[in-house]
Amino acid sequence: MALFDAPVLQVxxxxxxxxALTQRVIAHNIANAVTPGYQRREVVFTDLLRRALDVDEGTLSLRTDHPRHLGGRQALAELAPQVVEQSGTLLQPNRNNVDIEQEMVRLATNTLLYDASIRALGDRLNTLSYTIKGR
Incomplete structure (x- = not known):
């Protein structure tokens, strides 16, 4: 296993x-808050990550040693966030479902998540640096 291919670093x-993708999607939603017929978009990643890490309660998946084996969990390297359109809810008469206040809350939440992730990654890399240098 390569030094920088550790599962924690990959996650x-x-x-x-x-x-970063969520930030762009939220910005796109805010920019289209008054566009008639626009349906808000959302990034799906947490559930995909849980399934890839086998964190779901009450379920077990098979361990595989080849990507073409059936029944295995998705490899972390193949994991990618997905953008989905949220339709079915209409907030405005122009068939637009963007709520600017909810988008601002999502933006703040995403910023905190990004900051926490970058700090955790920096701490992990600092630990590796300390271990390699020995000081």
Missing amino acids: LAKQLDAA
């Missing part, structure tokens, strides 16, 4: 990618 890198 933190994927989380940062998802948070």
Whole structure:
């Protein structure tokens, strides 16, 4: 196993990618808050990560040693956030479902998640640096 391919580093890198994508999606939603017919978009990542890490309660998946084996969990390297359109809820008469206040809350939450992830990744890399240098 390579030094920088540790599962913790992979998860933190994927989380940062998802948070950056979430930031762009939220900004897009805010920019289209008054666009007629616009349906808000959302990034799905947490559930995908839980399934890849086998954190779901009451379920077990098979361990595999080849990506073409059936029944195995998704490899962390293949994990990618997905953007989905949230339809079915209409808040405004122009068929737009963006609530600017909810988007601002999501933006603040995502910023905190990004900051926590970057700090955890920095701490992990500092620990590796300390271990390699020995000081």
